[in-house]
Amino acid sequence: MSTLLQLDNVTIRFGGLTAVSSVSATVNEGELVGLIGPNGAGKTTVFNMVTGVYQPTEGRIAFGGQPTAGLKPFEITERGISRTFQNIRLFPxxxxxxxxxxxxxxxxxxxxxxxxxxxxxxxxxxxxxxxxxxxxxxxxxxxxxxxxxxxxxxxxxxxxxxIIRALATGPKLLLLDEPAAGMNPAEKLELMKLIQFIREKFQLAILLVEHDMKVVMGICQRIHVLEYGRKIAEGTPAEIRSNPAVIAAYLGSAAEGKS
Amino acid sequence: MTELLQQLINGLSLGAIYALIALGYTMVYGVLRFINFAHSDVFMVGAYAGYFLGPKLGAGSIGGGVLTLAGAMAVCAVLGVVIEKLAYRPLRGRSNLTVLITAIGVSLLLQNTGQKIKAVGANPRAFQFPGPDGMTRGLFPETQLHFRSLTISSNQVIVLVVAVVLLAALWWIVHRTRIGTAMRAMSFNATASSLVGINNDAVISFTFALGSALAGAGGVLYAMNYPSIDPLMGTLPGLKAFVAAVLGGIGNLPGAALGGLLIGLVETLVSGTRVSTYRDAIAFAILILILMFRPAGLLGKLRVEKV
Amino acid sequence: MVLPKSQLWLVVVLLVAGGVSAFSGRIDPYVLDVAMGVGIAITQASSLNLINGFTGQFSLGHAGFMAVGAYSSAMLTTTLGPKLGVSTAVLQWVLFPASLLLGGLVAALAGLAVGAPSLRLKGDYLAIVTLGFGEIIKVILQNVDAVGGARGLVGIPDYTNLFWTFSVAAVTVYVVWGLLNSTYGRGFLAVADDEVAAEAMGLNTTRYKITAFVVGSFFAGVAGGLYAHLKGYLNPGGFDFNKSIEIVVMVILGGMGRHVGVIIAAIVLVVLNETLRSFGEYRMILYSLLLIVLMLTRPQGLFTWTRRKPSAA
Known part of the structure; x- marks a missing residue:
């Protein structure tokens, strides 16, 4: 399996704020990869850099071996990356x-x-x-x-x-930004089936940002974990589930959320 | 050198007037995010209010001049609030475009109604008042001050003084009063401000009153220095003031003041050169350049759309 | 070869325009004048509709592009016409269309020059830059003696007739309609709906916006040429901000991005303008009141009964 998307030490700063710091990650062809992390960890920012909405301050992103630096979003879509948005952005x-x-x-x-x-x-x-x-x-x-x-x-x-609209561009890599947001458990189950179906039917790789652990753990082959803009873990769902850093990050953020 | 200094002074006093008008545009934009096209005609009404109130309030003396100015500001404040209530408020929540077109309608209405009212008429009128000796005189007593070879008219000084006083008052209102804090809150986030118990409608009315009062003052000061008024007089200064607001960064109060001064200065300096007939195009050329290279304006912050 | 239905329509309209035009001598001159005004208004409104309505870019400078086209085209016929030494008929049927084309092209160039740098601005900002551009054009025209300066350009031959006004209107409507009714053309609507999403779906949004702007400016320029050769004189003041607003109002009343609605709005507004003339001085007051009341009561446009239909190409 060859590497489709590669992030090398990607960093982005907005003014003084470092939103994503030195993140490296890969997605292989046909692979279903999850990107998780607490709120504000920089997941959507990573999406925005991959799709050309933002340009990374440092580091390098390559798709199919070609660097994507300087490409406009529509040019990146032409190369085979398509996406959905966290807040649905259809043509209403x-x-x-x-x-x-x-x-x-x-x-x-x-x-x-x-x-x-x-x-x-x-x-x-x-x-x-x-x-x-x-x-x-x-x-x-x-x-x-x-x-x-x-x-x-x-x-x-x-x-x-x-999702259908994103598929129509004929992508090799589909980025889904929190597709399960606002869904009830039954709908989530439906969605998990749908994502796996898409991957098989259209023969593409999927990078999934998701909050819902059940969804991510249930379908992803590999998972990257972000916290405060840094990558703290990477591995199979089983590895991630038992990773102390990840547990701390999630429990920590949950505790902060309560206070 | 003297020539340049003289132009600078002329430019400053013109710029101060643009600044006063620009503040109204910028304040309304801050709370409602739309361009109040009728603002330039409120400015015109201010000049006429001064014209009609002047003889009754004792134009020709300092006290009378100040009273007239205050009267014109009050008239415009009321007009601004009424326009907002009747024409803009029913459109709250509709698209910007709808409000913009309505504003243009209000603007046309004010201009054309002005031309049809007998006392106003379509023809320009001299902004002067009958004195006791049968001679005409200006709103304030006039003299020329000389510093070496520089000539400054008392009217220019008055424009600057009034502008500074009003700007200071505005700063105080916006930063030191409850309603001012509410205005600032609303310009950050109108939904959130209504959630914390701010009466957005009241804030909007107040903003219109404030902005329109400043435009009224601008109208009187403008009329005083270019002593002729007509129902269409607001259009060009209005457009330039709007440019000033964008130049400074729309929604930003100090930016509007700075933008106004800059536009006034540049325009006056250009008037002194060979290309003086292009004077009216200069403001727009500056605007286009600014938007190309610094779309948020000089002091504004760019709102980045969240994806 | 059989023409597609849409092109058949175009041919039919052109033939009818030619036929009616041949009898224009029997039409009341006042009615004829208003009718030609209607044709020009349809061209202006439909071309602006492509920019403001379908592509969602708010331009307030359409009169500026019209002025560019009007002056370019009038300069060609007034300077070159007399030197050619050919009959009026040849001038009207050969030189005149060439001048209209020239007017359109120069206006399109101006549109490119203005649009390319400014279309990354959004909403109100774009509106104000285009407004500023219109004012600059006006000031320049007032200052160039070769085109008559502030006095205006006079002695323009009256080549405009029913055929030309309605042919141009029909071609404009056809081009705007044709551009939009295709998979490519849905991109304009997508850009208007959500630029970020459009870009993410692989649409070159800048290119779409510039295309709309250039095509729209082209037809504004052609309309300007028709206007010049209808009135016989040009005055820079006639192409001010108020003229742009007039066209914007047609587009908005027509329902922003509706073909037929905007055409009806153009007709109604021209006729209304003529009718209001009997109110003399109160015309503009009534016009502005009407504008406000319409925005308060029917902001979606006057002539919108059905929602936009999805079309199969």
């Missing part, structure tokens, strides 16, 4: 169908000019994309609401739509 006024269709845009051969000439090639491509969009929606049981605006969907459906 667009229909469910269009939310997914627009993400297929990366596979387009046509552009503005073809939209105006509207020749046979343009039509073939549009029909092809429509079929692929519908197929994706069908896999996730959302084709029944394809014409609804995304904002009218239930919370759980919005979460799923965001």
């Amino acid at each position: 006024s667009l229909s469910v169908f269009d939310n997914v269709r627009v993400a297929f845009h990366l596979h387009l051969k046509h552009d503005s000019v073809h939209s105006l000439t509207r020749g046979p090639k343009f039509h073939r491509e549009e029909v092809d994309l429509r079929d692929r969009t519908l197929e994706l929606l069908r896999i996730f049981n959302l084709e029944r609401v394809q014409d609804e605006p995304a904002k009218s969907l239930s919370y759980g459906d919005q979460r799923r739509l965001e």
Whole structure:
């Protein structure tokens, strides 16, 4: 198994605050990796650096062996990293169908000019994309609401739509930012199945930021643990469960939370 | 050298007026996050309020001048609160754009109503008052002060003094009173401020009153130095003051004052050169440059969108 | 080859415009004048709709781009026209469209120059930069003697007719519609909805915004050329902030990002403007009151009955 994503001593500072400090981590091809840690540990910041929203102050990120420094978010998506957001960020006024269709845009051969000439090639491509969009929606049981605006969907459906949209860009690595947030236990179970299904069906690696230990421990092959912007542990779920540093970090933060 | 110094003084007094108007834009932006386009017309109303109140309040003496100024400020404060109540408050929570367009509507309404009211009329009027001797005179007694070859008019001094006093008063209100603290809290986070028991509507009304009063003072001072007023007089100074607010960092009070002074200075300096006819474009050129290189303005902090 | 349905529509509109235009001699000159005003307004509003409505970038400088196009196109016909020594018909059917194209291109260039650096600004800031740009254009035009300075440019030939105004309007609507109704085009709407998410889905948001800005400016410029050759004179003051606002209002009343609504709004506002003329001096007061009341009661736009339909291409 070869390395897909590699973080080497990645650090980011905002003014005087060091949000992430010298973090190294890897995700291999096809692997399902968890990224956990207490609130404010810097998990989402790591996501934002990987996807090009922030540029690391120090250190190096490489995807498929190529450094991603200086790339804009859309260029990183072109290379095969796609993501969801902690606070769902769909295109609220667009229909469910269009939310997914627009993400297929990366596979387009046509552009503005073809939209105006509207020749046979343009039509073939549009029909092809429509079929692929519908197929994706069908896999996730959302084709029944394809014409609804995304904002009218239930919370759980919005979460799923965001994942479908990310899949439509054709990623090799999918970043999921707290997909289980706000879900009840039954929905979480459903989600765990869904994530594993996606990984097998679409043959991709998944990096998962999650608060819910059951979800992470239940599906991840490997887990990285962050605390205060530093990586304090890495290992299989079993190793992490018995790691004293991790236990301290979680109990400590829980104790602080109570006071 | 003297020439330059003279221009600096002229620029400062113009800049002080821009600063007063800019503060209103910036305060409203601070609490409501929208550009109050009608602000420039409140400024115009201030000038007219001074024009009509002057003869009744004893224009031509220092006391009368101060009274007139205060009267115009009061009129504008009320106008500001009324505009907010009638036109903006019903739109609370709607998109910025809706409020912006409404503000533009209010602005057009004030301008055009002004032109149709007989006592105001579309034509410019001289901002002067009949004296007891049948001669006209200004709002305040006027003299020219000479320092070597420098000439400073008493009106310029008055503009600066009034501006400094008002800025000090504003600073005191914002930093030393309960309502001022509430204003600052609201500009940090309006939802949170309402959760801790701040009456946001009251704060907004107060902000409009304060900002509009400053614009009213600006209107009187502007009219006094460029002694002619008309219903459309607010547009250009208003736009420039807005630019000043953005230049200083919108939402930032010292920034608005600084921005106003800078715009006034640059504009006056440009007026003295060959390209003086481009005077009115300068403010916008500065604005565009600033937004390119320092989008948060000189003193503002950039709000980074959380992802 | 059979044309796609949308292009058939375009051809039909062009033919009708040509047909009606041929009989324009029999139409009441006042009605004709208003009708041409309507055509120009549709062009302005639809082109701004691409920027403000569909792509969600708030521009307040559309009149500035219109001015650029108006002056460029008028300069071409007034300087080159008399030297060519050809018939008026040739000038009207060859030189004039060329001048419109020139006006559009120069305006598009201006749009690129303004848009490229400023489109990373958001919301109000962008609005104010575009407003500032419009004012700068006005001041420059007032100061350049070659285009008449503050006195304005006079003696522009009256080449604009029903055919040209409605053909341009139809092409504008078609281009805006065509751009949007494709997988590529949904990107404009995505950018308007959530820029961060759009970027994360691989959309080059900057490129989309600039495309919208440049295309929108192009048609504003062409509309400017039509306006110049309709009125016969140009005055920098006519392209001020209030003119931009007028176009913005059409877009907002039409429901921001709706094709038909914005066209209807453009027609209604031009006609309303004419009707209000009988109120003489109170026209602007009524106009501003109307604006406020509409925003208070129907901020989603006047002409929005159905929600935006998802379209299959």
